[in-house]
Amino acid sequence: MSTDDTPLDSDATAASGDDALVSVRDLEKYYYEQDSLLDTILRRDPDAVKAVDGVSFDVKEGETLGLVGESGCGKSTTGETVLRLREATGGSVTFRGEDITQLDGSDLKDFRRDANIVFQDPFSSLDPRMTAGQSIAEPLNVHGLPKSDPTVDAAVDLTTEGVDSSDVTVSVADDVDRAVDPVDGTATVHLRVTRDDGGVHADATENVDVTVEERDGGTIAVDVAVDRGKRALRRERAAELMERVGLSADQLDRYPHEFSGGQRQRIGIARALALEPDFIVLDEPVSALDVSVQAQVLNLLDDLQEEFGLTYLFIAHDLSVVRHICDRVAVMYLGEIVEIGATDEIFEDPRHPYTRALLESVPRADVTEAGRDVDPLSGDVPSPRDPPSGCHFRTRCPVVIPPDDLDIEQEAFRAAMDVRDRLERGDLAAADVESADDWRTAYDGDPDALPAAAREAFADAFESLAGGDEDAAAARLRETFETVCERDNPALGDSTHPAACHRVD
């Protein structure tokens, strides 16, 4: 989550394999709606909601990749499918080179320790009947942690004062790694043995149980062990995490409703950190918070990323949030990624008309570089059950490409396409038309400003309509006004900053 410029000479979609922690390829998540009885009787194929429809991207180790787009574009479904909280219906997700869509049993459980999620709404994502401490410790409980790792060695780093170190023998229990974080495969207890007027004392920096005994002959025996049970250790870990996310360990026994929104989100973050993951999906982590606390939570996420070397997939609909914390940004529209690139490039040189329109909805101060020459988005995202043919954005796109042989202004072309859409949707029917000339009222623009070929096409089509032949009318309009944008779905290239648009090379 650095604000430094990311090198732009790397491939934007694929992080060239080696440095990718997560690689997503052609990911699909289709939801199949419950069939009606009639569907079952007629053996119709179930309707698919194509929430994620062939998405590919990499998240490099240590980076923050933003995933942005309007509500309903499939961002959450992507995040949850990448984490295997939902099952993919196609494609692959590779984590450290292993396809996690194929994992099961203990391998899947291991992946769940490595990758976690912070949800948007910290109130509904926390169980109201659990205290903060219980919520944070729950993942440890589920995984039976903390437990000792037999491959970790136990060691002691001894210092003495008033005692000759050669007189001290220390025995460290093998399982101290339950309470002492190992470094490079060794859990080291830092022990200090001192003598003062009261006798000999032994203290450890770590939270372990130390007993000291002075034996005949002047030798000193120190035992280091972890005597607390798992439950107590989990509570200690929860307390540490509370402090790390900016809360007080004294609040461990409070319930979610006793915290503010920002504090609840901190608890959600502590819970996500409990298993020491490498990768976290942040699903709109600050969208539900007051603007005044958003920056604090973003700063916390930034600090945690640096301290623990975390990799983030940051989901947001608000581009202004993304700008300051993401290294790269992927823009999603109706189940597809339409543009991906380094954050500065996305903001300073947006290539896809959808990205430009999204930038238009960002508060003005944040997009001075992008200019203000694009209309903000109008209308809603179409249904992913029946996405538009070709480029999914074409029904809202302000720069649809007219046919080569039709010399027509964009606005006039859009108005002509509206007539076509209404006819094809059934909103304009033969019953609404009496004569060929009726096209002049159906067309929302200056009919006389249209090129002759367009006027002829309308007149022919409306004559067919007046005669009751809707199919012939639709065919005539398609023949004249069909655009490449509805024929072909533009692919996302593999350049440094690709955009899936017929206008972008």
Ligand SMILES: Nc1ncnc2c1ncn2[C@@H]1O[C@H](COP(=O)(O)OP(=O)(O)OP(=O)(O)O)[C@@H](O)[C@H]1O
């Ligand atoms: N369980 C489900 N069954 C059917 N359709 C679903 C299901 N979950 C999501 N969808 C649909 O999939 C599409 C993508 O939803 P998703 O929540 O992933 O989008 P999003 O971009 O994250 O939006 P939001 O910001 O509102 O969460 C939407 O049309 C949604 O209605």
